[in-house]
Amino acid sequence: MKCALSAHILFDLHAGKGDTSFREVNFYMSKIIAITSGKGGTGKSSICSELGFSLAKQGLRTLIIELDFGLRCLDIMLGVKNEVKYDLGHVLRGECDITKATTKVPIAENLFIVCAPEDPFAKVEAETIKEICTEMRKYYEYIIVDTSAGTNASVFDVVEQSDLILINTTPDPVCVRDARTMSDEFYKRGNKKQRLIINKVNPDLFKADLVTDLDEIIDTVGVQLIGVIPDDDEVVIATSKGRQLPSSSLAFKAFDAISKRIQGEDLPLSFKVLLQ
Ligand SMILES: Nc1ncnc2c1ncn2[C@@H]1O[C@H](COP(=O)(O)OP(=O)(O)O)[C@@H](O)[C@H]1O
Numbered sequence: 213m214k215c216a217l218s219a220h221i222l223f224d225l226h227a228g229k230g231d232t233s234f235r236e237v238n239f240y241m242s243k244i245i246a247i248t249s250g251k252g253g254t255g256k257s258s259i260c261s262e263l264g265f266s267l268a269k270q271g272l273r274t275l276i277i278e279l280d281f282g283l284r285c286l287d288i289m290l291g292v293k294n295e296v297k298y299d300l301g302h303v304l305r306g307e308c309d310i311t312k313a314t315t316k317v318p319i320a321e322n323l324f325i326v327c328a329p330e331d332p333f334a335k336v337e338a339e340t341i342k343e344i345c346t347e348m349r350k351y352y353e354y355i356i357v358d359t360s361a362g363t364n365a366s367v368f369d370v371v372e373q374s375d376l377i378l379i380n381t382t383p384d385p386v387c388v389r390d391a392r393t394m395s396d397e398f399y400k401r402g403n404k405k406q407r408l409i410i411n412k413v414n415p416d417l418f419k420a421d422l423v424t425d426l427d428e429i430i431d432t433v434g435v436q437l438i439g440v441i442p443d444d445d446e447v448v449i450a451t452s453k454g455r456q457l458p459s460s461s462l463a464f465k466a467f468d469a470i471s472k473r474i475q476g477e478d479l480p481l482s483f484k485v486l487l488q
């Protein structure tokens with residue numbers, strides 16, 4: 213599949229929506245980050261949207277591509293439900309190009325989304341997603357790919373092409389084992405650029421000094437930790453109302469720290485720091 217794309221088209225598209233900050237980015241600096249997990253409901257889509265907001269807030273042009281076919285949710289989470297006219301389904305059917313299927317998130321500078329097809333059975337080749345990402349690398353510093361849960365081959369094919377795989381788990385032992393299964397498969401396929409996010413961690417457990425649980429999770433999954441996100445109602449409120457997280461919330465601080473670590477900043481990983 214060919215993605216008809218030019219700087220000119222993209223400029224027109226976004227200029228029309230009030231984005232005057234268009235610029236090409238350094239292709240080789242651009243990073244594709246895939247968020248994945250073995251189990252559903254671990255928070256992949258929430259992480260995509262909050263990480264997107266965090267990176268965009270730091271002035272980094274960020275595009276989220278939603279691949280959870282038939283189970284679109286990021287339009288609600290990012291507050292663009294009524295703005296999305298075209299999605300990835302239109303692109304795959306050849307009805308528009310990827311720029312036309314890109315929607316600017318009005319409440320954030322620098323944040324854009326390509327929503328998942330509404331058809332759960334839409335067919336996509338990993339190669340097509342790769343072509344789309346390669347084209348979009350020219351215009352976005354970060355491309356975040358939201359995946360469906362599970363271990364089907366197409367998810368692996370798409371995810372393993374990323375510059376960084378963020379394996380996401382909750383402390384639930386079933387999720388942890390599934391995360392291990394996913395990560396083992398990526399290692400087997402030669403992808404060593406994996407980091408672990410532990411989501412929905414109860415802050416009270418930390419106040420009670422039950423930190424060994426986290427070490428056990430990291431050891432079981434066998435992937436280096438990049439961040440811990442508290443179980444925080446502010447995530448539920450922000451994602452259901454299509455708002456940004458309040459900067460005073462624990463979750464905001466957790467996402468801010470993860471977005472900086474992704475850029476290579478050396479911030480303390482201790483969850484306790486968040487609670488101070
Ligand atoms: N850190 C968190 N704290 C509280 N609730 C969360 C957190 N992360 C995700 N959730 C909630 O968990 C549910 C599933 O999240 P979602 O991002 O849709 O998961 P997935 O994409 O992995 O299926 C949603 O109701 C979401 O609001």
Ligand SMILES: [Mg+2]
Nearest residue numbers: 256257280285
């Ligand atoms: Mg999801």
